[in-house]
Amino acid sequence: MQQTxxxxxxxxxxxxxxxxxxxxxxTPVTGLDLATSIGAGLAKAxxxxxxxxxxxxxxxxxxKDAKVEIITRKSAEALDLIRHDTAHILAEAVQELFPGTQxxxxxxxENGFYYDFARDVPFSTDDFSAIEAxxxxxxxxxxxxxxxxWDRNEAIKFFESKGEKYKAELIRDLPETETITVYSQGAWxxxxxxxxxxxxxxxxTSFKLLKLAGAYWRGxxxxxxxxxxxxxxxxxxxxxxTHLTQIEEAEKRDHRKIGKELDLFHFQxxxxxxxxxxxxxxTMYRALEAYIRRRVEKAGYVEVNSPQLYDSSLFxxxxxxxxxxxxxxxxxxxxxxxxxxxxxxxxxxxxCPGHVQIFKQGIKSYRDLPLRLxxxxxxxxxxxxxxxxxxxxxxxxxxxxxxxxxxEDQIQSExxxxxxxxxxxxxxxxxxxxxxxxxxxxxxxxxxxxxxxKSEAALHSALKAANLAYDxxxxxxxxxGPKLEFYLRDAIGREWQCGTLQVDxxxxxxxxxTYVGEDGQKRPPVMLHRxxxxxxxxxxxxxIEHCAGKFPLWLTPxxxxxxTITNDADGYAAEAYDTLTAAGLRVQVDTRPEKINAxxxxxxxxxxxxxxxxxxxxxEGKSVAIRRLGGETQEIMGLAEAATRLAQEALPPDLR
RNA sequence: GCCGAUUUAGCUCAGGGGUAGAGCAACCGCCUUGUAAGCGGUAGGUCGUCAGUUCAAAUCUGACAAUCGGCACCA
Numbered sequence: 001m002q003q004t005x006x007x008x009x010x011x012x013x014x015x016x017x018x019x020x021x022x023x024x025x026x027t028p029v030t031g032l033d034l035a036t037s038i039g040a041g042l043a044k045a046x047x048x049x050x051x052x053x054x055x056x057x058x059x060x061x062x063x064k065d066a067k068v069e070i071i072t073r074k075s076a077e078a079l080d081l082i083r084h085d086t087a088h089i090l091a092e093a094v095q096e097l098f099p100g101t102q103x104x105x106x107x108x109x110e111n112g113f114y115y116d117f118a119r120d121v122p123f124s125t126d127d128f129s130a131i132e133a134x135x136x137x138x139x140x141x142x143x144x145x146x147x148x149x150w151d152r153n154e155a156i157k158f159f160e161s162k163g164e165k166y167k168a169e170l171i172r173d174l175p176e177t178e179t180i181t182v183y184s185q186g187a188w189x190x191x192x193x194x195x196x197x198x199x200x201x202x203x204x205t206s207f208k209l210l211k212l213a214g215a216y217w218r219g220x221x222x223x224x225x226x227x228x229x230x231x232x233x234x235x236x237x238x239x240x241x242t243h244l245t246q247i248e249e250a251e252k253r254d255h256r257k258i259g260k261e262l263d264l265f266h267f268q269x270x271x272x273x274x275x276x277x278x279x280x281x282x283t284m285y286r287a288l289e290a291y292i293r294r295r296v297e298k299a300g301y302v303e304v305n306s307p308q309l310y311d312s313s314l315f316x317x318x319x320x321x322x323x324x325x326x327x328x329x330x331x332x333x334x335x336x337x338x339x340x341x342x343x344x345x346x347x348x349x350x351x352c353p354g355h356v357q358i359f360k361q362g363i364k365s366y367r368d369l370p371l372r373l374x375x376x377x378x379x380x381x382x383x384x385x386x387x388x389x390x391x392x393x394x395x396x397x398x399x400x401x402x403x404x405x406x407x408e409d410q411i412q413s414e415x416x417x418x419x420x421x422x423x424x425x426x427x428x429x430x431x432x433x434x435x436x437x438x439x440x441x442x443x444x445x446x447x448x449x450x451x452x453x454k455s456e457a458a459l460h461s462a463l464k465a466a467n468l469a470y471d472x473x474x475x476x477x478x479x480x481g482p483k484l485e486f487y488l489r490d491a492i493g494r495e496w497q498c499g500t501l502q503v504d505x506x507x508x509x510x511x512x513x514t515y516v517g518e519d520g521q522k523r524p525p526v527m528l529h530r531x532x533x534x535x536x537x538x539x540x541x542x543x544i545e546h547c548a549g550k551f552p553l554w555l556t557p558x559x560x561x562x563x564t565i566t567n568d569a570d571g572y573a574a575e576a577y578d579t580l581t582a583a584g585l586r587v588q589v590d591t592r593p594e595k596i597n598a599x600x601x602x603x604x605x606x607x608x609x610x611x612x613x614x615x616x617x618x619x620e621g622k623s624v625a626i627r628r629l630g631g632e633t634q635e636i637m638g639l640a641e642a643a644t645r646l647a648q649e650a651l652p653p654d655l656r
Numbered sequence: 657g658c659c660g661a662u663u664u665a666g667c668u669c670a671g672g673g674g675u676a677g678a679g680c681a682a683c684c685g686c687c688u689u690g691u692a693a694g695c696g697g698u699a700g701g702u703c704g705u706c707a708g709u710u711c712a713a714a715u716c717u718g719a720c721a722a723u724c725g726g727c728a729c730c731a
Contacts (some may be wrong), residue, residue: 114726122661384729387657388723480731566689595693595694597691598694599692600693604691615689
């Protein structure tokens, strides 16, 4: 519709607004001119323009016909601008307060921004209030943010003369064709692609600095460690406050905190990165594992169990010893009679090599495929100290792991079946599939393009058949094959990658696994590595935070507590306990000589879903008064009926 | 592994160069109670570990460990 060719400066420029109306301007025109022509209010509110979908400075001349949208603080795009601009304000404030600090990069990110600085002296969070005050001061100055196009060499010289070696390096590494733009806000200048708002006063002061962290220059651990300051910024104080409240809410859900409060598990120094599961936590773990076991068995998998400890030769053959040896737990074992010779062993970091050994036993024919081997095997990986994080990142873990040995032709149908199983499991657990990504061939890979074409195509069509929307994670597949990454969304909107399916036409071959095809030829099977939850440990961490400790009845460790009003009811409470336990429920009895209020409070804080109160009335009528977690009403029910109904309610979703 | 912070009673936390505190929990006693904390009492700590400085270290210094926030890593 609109012209995209460059128009001479003298010819009129036609700008199309979102409503379809067209405005024509004679001279070079800016977004602000356009906004002014529409209305004074809009001109005042305008902070940027969107030109054919590209965000641009409000005061940058528009050279050609285009679709134009005026961006105000209310626009969806405004938050990124506010955050990026606030990052610049942070940088100027830091340099004003701490001369000699070098600036590097400072992008907007989800919910905020950060800026990385190079400075010998560490920042302290105690500096935050001074920095924030300086930021407010700069914003109050309301100086214009001006875009300047600089000569490359001049820009390098300029930043080097100011001792900004990181900025100079950035410019040097920009492609020769790239226009070098520098934004000045008052006397302060920063290399930046932009766009920015017209002046600092427009940025607003609804920001807050949140945390300090180290970060490698250019994300590479070989480079210098910079100091990163994270902050959040919003349109107004109300939005800011909402976000800060959300952070607090997320902290309350922290699985490490809830794990302690609900007595689910603990960690201790002597076994960093490994979980001590307490009776309640282990009850949940086992209920979840039993559920997954039933689901995969119904889906045609067979469960196996493979060793923990292998001679290093197996991992050398599989390739893991070389690639991941540093992250494996290795053990040198000396025989008593040969003290000179130590044999190296490795504790398995994954189950696949073991599964190939099981596959290799006996001769397999194409008629045996697909063979789906599932294992809940304990794996160990020596994760770096700094990587450990509660249940989310541990050194000892169990995956809901399985390897499907199949033919190339079966990749698609097996992938489709897996997608359906995964979706059904997530639904049972109260999650939706938030996102699916297909990670395709990386630069460094093995296998012919033909096989990659086939594998990727199989995954594409499996996803289409499963009716799952997905995007491409370009060149991020494993070196041995493409993979699917499944994300779920939790109750407070966070996405977690849990499920995965990886096509592998490499490992079985490396370890000598073959099957006899229809043509009588031996060939290696394709292996599909797949997990739905990922690891039980991490998944339970996510699940605890998702539920904020209020677990569904079938997974919760203690489903009901029977509370006596007075000790006169102790005998009946024991009878009720026997009845409910016989019905399969996980029940406790509270006969402490406490007031019922105290008992209700204690068990409510423990997030027990069902509190069954029994006193004289219930004992006489053989009933229970049921109070549900968070509820205010009571339901009086006969004991036998309660046992039946609650046991039904407590059934895992696949058994209802 | 890297940067920064933190580590005091079972838990949450205060304190701080002269030898340790609160609330809750625990234990004991009283109360026998009807839907989110009844009352009183008792006990509980080499102040993460190991060194150093000091007449004296939980407090100051250093090393180490773990944890927290990130970064890097994540088969």
